Every structure is written in C-alpha cells, then in structure tokens.
Amino acid sequence: xxxxxxxxxxxxxxxxxxPAEFAERYRRAGYWRGETFGGVLRERAARHPDRIxxxxxxxxxxxxxxxxxxxxxxxxAEGFRRRGIGPGDRVVLQLPNVGEFIEVVFALFRIGxxxxxxxxxxxxxxxxxxxxxxxxxxxxxxxxHAGFDHRPLAAEVKARNPGxxxxxxxxxxxxxxxxxEVPCEPPADPPDGxxxxxxxxxxxxxxxxxVPKLIPRTHDDYLYSLWGSNEICGVDADTRFLVVLPAAHNxxxxxxxxxxxxxxxxxxxxxxxxxxxxxxPLIEREGITMTGMVPPLALVWTDSAESTxxxxxxxxxxxxGGAKYSEAAARRLEPALGCRLMQVFGMAEGLVNYTRxxxxxxxxxxxxxxxxxxxxxxxxxxxxxxxxxxxxxxxxLTRGPYTIRGYWRAPEHNAxxxxxxxxxxxxxxxxxxxxxxxxxxxxxxDQINRGGEKVAPEEVENVILAHPSVHDxxxxxxxxxxxxxxxxxxxxxxxxxxxxxxxxxxxxxxxxGLAAYKIPDLVEFVDTFPQTGIGKISKKGLRSTAATxxxx
Ligand code: OOB
Numbered sequence: 045x046x047x048x049x050x051x052x053x054x055x056x057x058x059x060x061x062x063p064a065e066f067a068e069r070y071r072r073a074g075y076w077r078g079e080t081f082g083g084v085l086r087e088r089a090a091r092h093p094d095r096i097x098x099x100x101x102x103x104x105x106x107x108x109x110x111x112x113x114x115x116x117x118x119x120x121a122e123g124f125r126r127r128g129i130g131p132g133d134r135v136v137l138q139l140p141n142v143g144e145f146i147e148v149v150f151a152l153f154r155i156g157x158x159x160x161x162x163x164x165x166x167x168x169x170x171x172x173x174x175x176x177x178x179x180x181x182x183x184x185x186x187x188x189h190a191g192f193d194h195r196p197l198a199a200e201v202k203a204r205n206p207g208x209x210x211x212x213x214x215x216x217x218x219x220x221x222x223x224x225e226v227p228c229e230p231p232a233d234p235p236d237g238x239x240x241x242x243x244x245x246x247x248x249x250x251x252x253x254x255v256p257k258l259i260p261r262t263h264d265d266y267l268y269s270l271w272g273s274n275e276i277c278g279v280d281a282d283t284r285f286l287v288v289l290p291a292a293h294n295x296x297x298x299x300x301x302x303x304x305x306x307x308x309x310x311x312x313x314x315x316x317x318x319x320x321x322x323x324x325p326l327i328e329r330e331g332i333t334m335t336g337m338v339p340p341l342a343l344v345w346t347d348s349a350e351s352t353x354x355x356x357x358x359x360x361x362x363x364x365g366g367a368k369y370s371e372a373a374a375r376r377l378e379p380a381l382g383c384r385l386m387q388v389f390g391m392a393e394g395l396v397n398y399t400r401x402x403x404x405x406x407x408x409x410x411x412x413x414x415x416x417x418x419x420x421x422x423x424x425x426x427x428x429x430x431x432x433x434x435x436x437x438x439x440x441l442t443r444g445p446y447t448i449r450g451y452w453r454a455p456e457h458n459a460x461x462x463x464x465x466x467x468x469x470x471x472x473x474x475x476x477x478x479x480x481x482x483x484x485x486x487x488x489x490d491q492i493n494r495g496g497e498k499v500a501p502e503e504v505e506n507v508i509l510a511h512p513s514v515h516d517x518x519x520x521x522x523x524x525x526x527x528x529x530x531x532x533x534x535x536x537x538x539x540x541x542x543x544x545x546x547x548x549x550x551x552x553x554x555x556x557g558l559a560a561y562k563i564p565d566l567v568e569f570v571d572t573f574p575q576t577g578i579g580k581i582s583k584k585g586l587r588s589t590a591a592t593x594x595x596x
C-alpha cells in the first residue's frame with residue numbers, strides 16, 4: 045500500500061510508527077505541538093513579515109524576508125500542483141546550499157509532498173535508486189555544481205524511469221524545466237496541507253547495507269527536535285546561523301540547523317563552500333553568531349583562525365559532531381575561534397545529544413552530550429542485550445519522541461534494526477557517565493565514518509564485485525589522522541585475470557556512478573581475507589590487519 049492517500053502511515057508497510065499510547069504520551073507531554081512546517085512558516089510570516097529569514101550570498105547576495113519566503117513557497121507549491129505533484133508524492137531534491145533549496149522544501153511541505161534529501165555528491169547509482177525506490181515523480185537539480193553537470197545524469201535517470209515525470213533545474217535547464225518557470229499565482233483558498241502526524245520528508249540513513257535506507261520523519265516529531273535543540277543551543281530571533289555543511293544533511297538542517305533557526309525567527313545564511321576562505325569573510329560580513337560542522341572541518345577552521353584577518357568576534361557558538369571529535373582538537377577550538385564549543389552526537393534516525401551551555405569545560409571537551417528530551421530512552425547494553433552499569437561500554441539503543449520506529453518500506457531490515465519493543469539499535473558503542481552524558485567509544489555497525497560522511501562497505505563492495513577481474517572484495521575502515529577514518533578495499537583478483545592497478549579500481553567505482561566520498565581511499569591486492577570460524581569474511585580481522593599495516 046502506498047502513502048499516496050495520506051493519512052495512511054500504515055504500520056508494517058510503508059513504515060512502522062509510534063504505538064498509540066506513545067503518541068498520546070508525547071502529545072500530552074507537549075513535545076508534539078500539532079504544528080506543521082507549512083503552518084509554522086505561515087505563522088512566522090504573519091508575526092514578523094519583514095525580518096530576514098534567509099540570505100544566499102553568492103554569486104550576488106539575495107535575501108528573503110519571512111513574508112517573501114512564505115509567498116515564494118506558496119507560488120512554487122501552486123506551480124508544482126499544476127504539474128500534478130500532490131500529497132504524498134516523493135520528490136528527490138539534490139541542490140547545493142542555494143536559496144531555492146529552502147523554497148522548494150517549503151513548497152513541498154505546503155503540498156504535503158515529501159522531499160527525499162539527496163546529497164550534492166550523489167551520482168547516478170544513488171540517484172537512480174532513490175528515484176526508483178521511492179517512486180519519485182520529480183527530481184530537482186542545479187545545472188552545474190562543483191564542476192559537475194547534473195542535467196545529463198537526470199536525463200538518463202528519467203529515460204530509464206517512466207514514473208519520474210519532471211526534472212526541475214536551478215539555472216540553465218537544457219532539455220528539462222527551469223525551476224524559475226514553475227511559480228504561479230496561488231489561489232485564494234489553497235487546498236489543506238498535511239496534518240502534523242503525517243510524513244514531512246524522507247531523510248537518508250548513513251547506512252550499513254547494500255542500498256541506503258530511507259528515514260520517514262513526521263512534522264510533529266521533527267519539529268520537536270528543532271525547538272528542543274533551540275532551547276539547548278540558545279537559538280532565538282537574533283541568531284544568525286551559517287549553513288556550512290550540505291543543507292540536506294540532518295545535522296545542519298535540524299541541530300539546531302536552518303530549520304531550527306527559521307522556527308525561532310532568526311536568520312539563516314547559506315555558505316556555498318565550507319572552507320575558511322569562503323566562510324570567514326561571510327561570518328564578518330553577515331555577523332554570524334552560530335554554525336555547526338564536522339570534526340575535520342573544525343580542525344581546519346581552528347588552524348586558520350589563528351592567522352585570519354577576518355573579524356570572527358560575532359561568533360558565539362560552534363557545534364561539532366557527526367564523527368568523533370578528539371579531545372585534543374576540542375580543547376583548541378574555543379581559544380582559537382573565540383566562541384563556545386558544543387559537541388553534538390546525533391543521527392538522522394532521531395536521537396540527538398548535546399553538551400550543554402552550562403556544562404563545565406571538561407565535560408564539553410570529553411563527552412558527546414545528553415539527549416534533547418527527558419523522554420529519550422537510552423539503554424546501554426552488552427552483547428546479550430542486558431543493561432550495563434554506568435561507566436561501562438555497551439551498545440546504544442534508543443527510543444523516544446523523535447526517533448523513528450522503522451525505516452521506510454524496509455520490513456526485513458526493520459526486524460533487526462529495531463528491538464521488538466521499538467528501540468533503535470544505533471550500532472554505536474558508548475558509555476554513560478555519572479551525569480548521564482554519553483561518550484562515543486566506537487561502533488559495532490559495519491559503516492565507515494569518513495569525517496562525518498558515512499559509507500556502507502557493502503554498497504561499495506557490490507560495485508567493485510561487478511569488475512570482471514575481481515574475485516572478491518572487502519572494504520574496511522582504517523584510522524586517519526585528519527578524517528578519523530578512511531576506506532580501504534582489499535581486493536582478491538580472479539585467477540588468471542590481468543593484474544589491476546589501484547587507480548583502475550577507483551576509476552571503476554567512479555564510472556559506476558557512486559558518490560566520490562564512497563570511492564575507496566586505498567586499494568590493496570591480497571590472496572586471502574582473514575577467515576572466521578564459519579568461513580565468513582572477518583571484517584574485524586581485516587580491521588586489525590589494517591591497523592597494524594598502517595603503523596608500519
Ligand atoms: C549525524 O547523522 P548521521 O545519520 O549522518 O550519522 C549518525 C552516526 C551515529 O550513529 C554515529 O555513528 C556517528 O554518526 N556520529 C558520531 C557523532 N555524531 C554522529 N560519532 C561520534 N561522535 C559524534 N559526535 O552524523 C548527525 C545528525 C544530527 C546531528 C549531528 C550529527
């Protein structure tokens with residue numbers, strides 16, 4: 045059954061949702077306020093129409109007041125409706141940090157259509173999968189971004205997928221439709237938007253499986269994570285937030301992110317690139333007070349701040365998360381950038397932890413924080429699923445008012461990714477301190493965290509296995525000083541196959557249309573993999589071999 049006939053959030057089919065007693069509890073506790081994104085923007089535009097909501101500084105500076113953003117969303121929503129996009133339809137959205145991203149998102153929210161948030165780095169394999177798996181009716185792209193022309197890719201995906209009816213392009217459309225042509229006069233009484241309990245969008249999971257999983261988030265649950273984050277981070281109408289990571293990622297979107305800042309009536313400034321040469325002048329010019337980033341970028345900013353000519357004194361708070369931030373690096377940030385540090389440990393599936401503004405300095409540099417909500421249930425368990433005592437390492441399980449109860453259309457995976465009583469198995473190994481702060485110690489899930497960018501080894505292995513000279517492959521993480529981890533592909537060649545070079549394997553992965561960050565950083569040719577007792581490839585064995593190799 046599909047979700048086209050909203051309000052069908054059908055348990056067990058599209059995605060399991062919260063049992064009625066939990067939903068009731070979260071409403072009664074005031075977490076789920078019964079708001080929708082479309083409604084929130086409407087209300088803010090009525091309350092403070094002339095405040096600046098959004099700044100897109102490049103190539104020439106454009107701004108949107110709350111009233112202008114509200115109107116743009118209405119006009120675009122009407123244009124989408126006239127092209128047949130309706131409630132529950134999926135729209136794959138792949139835009140960099142440009143103002144149109146925010147316009148499109150709010151237009152789709154107004155209709156009740158679901159954005160599917162692709163990252164700018166995704167290529168044909170991922171995009172074709174998102175379009176096909178979600179049954180998307182439209183795909184929104186830039187003409188060119190970071191040297192890549194998205195239009196031919198879109199044409200190929202569309203040619204192979206008759207259900208994909210529209211490609212909208214920001215910029216020169218080529219054979220597709222220019223997004224700029226879509227907006228039109230909205231009717232005086234537009235159709236009702238979605239209800240607060242309905243799906244708002246599909247977010248991507250970092251993934252551990254051969255294909256990425258999709259995360260269904262409702263208006264009610266996601267909005268709670270926004271205002272809950274706002275309270276913790278001190279976001280208000282005076283906040284000027286710089287989006288340096290891709291706007292489609294959950295961290296810059298909601299922790300507290302551009303959506304949190306819009307909720308609070310503040311100003312979001314989109315940063316086209318995250319490097320200090322781009323971001324520092326913007327911080328000075330736009331009086332930025334807050335931003336968030338991954339640890340490798342925080343290191344670059346810390347190093348560059350020491351010698352910058354730009355005035356960064358407006359900065360009050362930098363959030364760092366997405367991957368483990370080393371204590372040594374964390375200690376350097378505040379003195380170098382002259383602002384407060386907050387660590388964030390979150391996941392697109394839900395649970396987000398923050399260190400608090402009133403935590404002592406040691407806690408801020410040595411832990412990854414406390415959950416947003418008093419009703420976030422956090423369990424730390426051993427391999428047998430029994431709770432360990434505080435201070436001991438264990439698997440992190442969680443459920444709560446903004447953590448999903450299942451992925452979208454993935455019943456088999458859901459059966460193992462969630463416990464029977466609805467806890468999400470995060471795959472993270474943590475310990476809880478006496479104050480309830482979590483410290484991330486490592487990971488049990490088969491995933492590589494390249495400085496916040498998540499790679500599912502199985503997805504890359506499946507691509508490499510298609511190479512005619514490859515007999516078998518195993519992709520593992522190796523320690524990296526800068527990124528935290530990099531990926532290494534161990535390749536066993538077929539007997540009698542032409543010898544391959546590492547670059548040929550990397551090129552093959554690129555040509556197969558995977559995002560660049562999934563291309564193995566290192567490739568090694570081996571004769572055998574370490575084996576476990578049952579003859580299955582031992583990833584753990586490979587990891588320790590890699591760690592030893594790295595030291596020599
Ligand atoms: C964020 O979300 P995702 O979905 O890309 O990745 C979630 C995973 C976590 O399960 C954990 O393995 C890792 O990323 N992670 C961290 C971390 N923050 C995330 N590992 C160690 N230390 C941290 N501080 O990455 C995300 C979503 C919302 C806010 C912040 C990050």
